[in-house]
Amino acid sequence: MHPSPSTHRIFSPTRLWAIASNTLLELVRQKVFYFLLLFALVSIGSSVILVQFSFQQQFQVLKDVALGAMSIFTWLLAVLCTAMILPRDIEDRTLYTILAKPVPRFEYLLGKLAGVLLLLLLALSLMGVVAALVLYLRQQDVLAGILAHTAPEDLDAAVRELKASTFTANLIPGILLIYIKAAICAALTLLISSFASSPVFTIIVSVMVYLIGHIQPIAREYWLNQLPAGTIVPPLIKVFLGFVALIFPDFQLFNLIDDIVVGAAVPFAAFAQTALLGLGYTAVYTILAYLSFAQKEL
């Protein structure tokens, strides 16, 4: 037997893009954008109910709510969309027709994930723009008030204070971390769904991992004995804590936005390391998802 020479390439960006863009299209046409509408309403709504507060307080609450909403909506989109994509393709047997073409399984998986990540990018950017717009409009409102009621010598300081309390460049690393956290959750959900038999199961497990991931640092600290002197942890509990610390991701590390909103600045090196760690998580989960998917009976 002499196989004819193959022109097939193991990895092809065009195929990857074909799958990713198709996935994005699929998700966009699925009314997920009602989420975003809801987001806009939440941000705008919260600014309306806060009129009795000083403008600093208004802006702080507005930013907290907007960024909190961005964080939760991006995460929800990541989990819900990713939990759906594999089961739907398997159920509709579209997966058969795709994998019967010369498409390696990892390319398919990567394409699907890339589609979700593109969607998240789109959604988060849109939410960011809406939030910035709402803040800007409120800022113009308040500015008019300041211009009318402030003595000229204090004007500069008042305007500076106002600008500092609305949308600042400080927020950007925080927003990027929201994205990275959502990307980790998407890869994690993909990993779970490569084992799971139903999307509901995937979603439940993914949400649980998300919640546990936020208390992972507590488990880690107890496990590594970084605790108040005198505390004694029984050995069995210690093994359990170690297991939790090793298996579950530390999502708390990506939660910097709460502090950033109130003015804390993230040093660039710390941000870069956190982002890299996030990339590492995403890569590892994706690779594991592939290993499981490669074995999967379709």
Place this chain on the structure above:
Amino acid sequence: MRIRTALITLACLLAFGAGRIPIENHLAARHGAAGLNTAQLDLSLRQRIGQMSFLAALSGFRAVVADLLWIEAHSAWERTEWGRMKLLLDTVTALQPRAILFWDNAAWHMAWNASVAAREDRSQPREALRIRNQREYFKAGEDFLLRGIQNNPSSALLHERLGLLYQDKFRDPARAAEAFQRSAQLPGASQYVHRFALYQLALVPGREAEAYACLKALYQKSKQEHLPTLLRRLQDLEKKLSVPPDQRLPILESP
């Protein structure tokens, strides 16, 4: 087959965990040093805010939970429920220790609003008790500011507010002067805090000479500093220190 894959995945996750935990530990310490993620979310907090809010606060919605409690504190204020308000403010600041706004406002509510209400509380017939309650709210305000400063050592605003509290409520010029002086040395300080510090220093028994020297330096720096309070303090000090008339500054008697 699936079980084998699951076990391999688990093993990989454990190995990945072992690799990343030192990095995460290091990174968590780094964040802490930068003042990030310093809120103490402990069991007492859980008791105060309930299971759901605690879960939300843990999973990345700390700021939003704090805001909701803040709005609740605001309505407690409107209903003049001072005790409840203090509890809520304690929780809010525990959730958001980096929010200077919360510390500042919490202290103001305690020392300026609640204290006045306590002083004028008609349900408490005994004057002595009313005064004691009033002082307690002063203390509560001071407490918020001190904790706020502990969490945000470089906040000029909180030091300034602490100075004001000592000046107006405790009538303690020594501590007020010190707080103002600290504030003046921090970035973003108001221009007037240095002056305020000297005004208070002038009232501290035994430090009049020091205050006089500093105020005089300020006076000589520029004409813009010739504010009425400054002039009055200088004259008072000259009298107190019995500065010989020929060495006194050429200040016209205030009308």
Place this chain on the structure above:
Amino acid sequence: MSTAPTPSAPAIAIHDLTKVFPIPFKREVVTAVDSLSLTVAPGQVYGLLGPNGSGKSTTMKIVLGLVTPTKGHAEIFGRPCTSVDSREAVGFLPENPYFYKFLTGSETLHFYGRLCGLSGRKLSERTRELLALVGLEDAADRRVGGYSKGMLQRIGLAQALVQEPRLLVLDEPTAGVDPAGSRDIRDLILRFKERGITVLLCSHLLGQVQEVCDRIGILHRGKLLREGPLRDLISIENQTELVLENASPELLADLEARITLGGAKLLEKRRPQTTLERFFIEVTTGQDPR
């Protein structure tokens, strides 16, 4: 991508293939394919027949690398079917195919074309050509979500053909397709055969299988019961059929007498009937087949 057949390697070679599915939460297993070996030569049209659940679809999925065999192996043009490049020149139409609802017919073909490395003008032309071939020009810009079963089958066939494969694997290509469409598909398969494309198909419409296949295999409970060239398998060696037109009763009586004289035996005398299929097509000819 070359479409020239490789003469030395069979289009499909299946060696001792077994697939066992475990039944979840039970100790039992289902043996879907049982020690199956068969070879499909290039240019052949091979029909895989068998009752429901006999393992036809499973065999095809193994050949396409969608299912991993428990035992044995299979090759496509000499390349192991576990490697991705073995699928370079293969088109597959699964049973009851279903595509992305949100894409139109022509977007669907574009998508699959891009997966096969086609792009630009070439892909657009190919798409138009294929839509015409399967008779879906009018529905090209409608969402696949609104397609009927037969239309899905047609777009599925077009999708399988997008990269001009040398091997087509068709799982019940005419299921749900109306008789005219079914005949069109049969004609298409005959055309592929002329062009030297190898086809592996399975169908329950034995009449059609008989019309197009060179060779058939009959599966039962995963085992290959009979296998061979169609002509050899179904011809009855000692019988002959005569069909006469305008024969007078006298001629028939004469013939019958001669048959008995010659030592042969007349088994059956009947008036041939047109098939229902032919009748249906005659009635609906000229009408829009969709």
